[in-house]
Amino acid sequence: MNNKRKVEILSAGCGCCEETIELVKSIACPSCDITVLxxxxxxxxxxxxxxxVRSVPAVLIDGKLAGCCAGRGPEExxxxxxxxxxxx
Numbered sequence: 001m002n003n004k005r006k007v008e009i010l011s012a013g014c015g016c017c018e019e020t021i022e023l024v025k026s027i028a029c030p031s032c033d034i035t036v037l038x039x040x041x042x043x044x045x046x047x048x049x050x051x052x053v054r055s056v057p058a059v060l061i062d063g064k065l066a067g068c069c070a071g072r073g074p075e076e077x078x079x080x081x082x083x084x085x086x087x088x
Contacts, residue, residue: 004033008060010048012039020057 009024011017021036028034037044039056048058051065054073059066080086 003031005031006060006062007032007034009034009036010039010044010053010056010058010060011036012056014056017057020059024059 007024007028009017009021011021024034037048039045039048048056051060052070053065054071055069058069
């Protein structure tokens, strides 16, 4: 039986990602096993996409996308409503 919580941080190496890495590390407990994954690696990016990750940084806890990280990212309808793709 595994007595560790698996915490994965999906990162692109930007400043926001680094802040998230530090935040997660600062609140983690001894039962947390933290891994930082590089979204520039194709296998990591493919897995992230399959889990519904739409922007980084994102945090997975025991293989599930944390609620704070779900549903973010650009959406076509929202961009079009803001005028993208419509000639002036």
